[in-house]
Amino acid sequence: MQVSSIAEQGAAAPAEPEEAPQGDLTVRTIAMPADTNANGDIFGGWVLSQMDQAGGIAGVERARGRVVTVALDGMTFLRPVSVGDVLCVYTRVSHVGRTSMKIEVEAWARRFRTQNRERVTRAIFTFVAIDDEGRPRPIPT
Ligand SMILES: CC(C)(COP(=O)(O)OP(=O)(O)OC[C@H]1O[C@@H](n2cnc3c(N)ncnc32)[C@H](O)[C@@H]1OP(=O)(O)O)[C@@H](O)C(=O)NCCC(=O)NCCS
Numbered sequence: 001m002q003v004s005s006i007a008e009q010g011a012a013a014p015a016e017p018e019e020a021p022q023g024d025l026t027v028r029t030i031a032m033p034a035d036t037n038a039n040g041d042i043f044g045g046w047v048l049s050q051m052d053q054a055g056g057i058a059g060v061e062r063a064r065g066r067v068v069t070v071a072l073d074g075m076t077f078l079r080p081v082s083v084g085d086v087l088c089v090y091t092r093v094s095h096v097g098r099t100s101m102k103i104e105v106e107a108w109a110r111r112f113r114t115q116n117r118e119r120v121t122r123a124i125f126t127f128v129a130i131d132d133e134g135r136p137r138p139i140p141t
Contacts, residue, residue, distance in 0.1 A: 019119065021108050023092030027054040031085045031109075042081035047120060051105045054089035058103050059127035062093050063139045067127040070100065075123040084112030087120070099136035100128045 027050055035046040052069055059067035081087060088108045095102040106122040131137040 021090040021106055023090035023104060025088055026057050026091040027089040029087050031081050031083055031087055033083050044077055047081060047107055050087055050089050051107055054091050055103045055105045055125040058091035058093060059101060062101060063129035066130050068130055069125060070128045071126040073124045075121055077121045079118050079120050081109050081120055086110040096139055098138055100126055101139060102126055
């Protein structure tokens with residue numbers, strides 16, 4: 001008996017569950033020509049900056065006060081961002097320590113003039129709650 005795969009038979013493979021952003025939509029902004037590099041793509045640093053700001057917003061809300069970025073895990077840019085794309089940044093507080101917290105940050109691009117969105121990158125940021133003197137302070141429960 002000859003065995004052939006689903007793909008060989010031309011039948012549709014079972015659909016993968018649609019990938020969706022995780023967390024709260026915290027920052028939404030449009031990629032502008034001023035943010036491009038010499039190739040005409042958007043600077044990775046601009047995307048990172050939007051993610052840092054989104055994480056900061058989530059961190060301030062959770063820590064009920066001032067926070068600073070102390071670290072972020074290794075980050076890979078999966079797809080480029082182009083002028084006109086809407087960058088949507090989602091955040092989720094995944095761990096709260098004594099004075100620090102880990103915030104998962106995902107950046108998605110809604111492509112220019114479409115409803116198509118793609119994940120651009122994600123990273124886990126660590127923020128530390130600080131007092132007026134810049135010293136770590138306990139995060140309220
Ligand atoms: C963040 C900062 C206040 C921490 O000061 P510190 O003297 O290292 O404080 P501590 O050693 O008590 O650590 C405080 C918390 O940060 C965590 N932490 C410190 N360095 C870390 C690192 N590299 N990665 C992950 N967490 C870290 C500690 O684990 C601790 O967490 P916990 O209280 O939940 O257990 C200080 O390092 C700082 O001001 N850094 C500059 C931040 C900044 O300017 N960011 C913007 C850069 S442009």
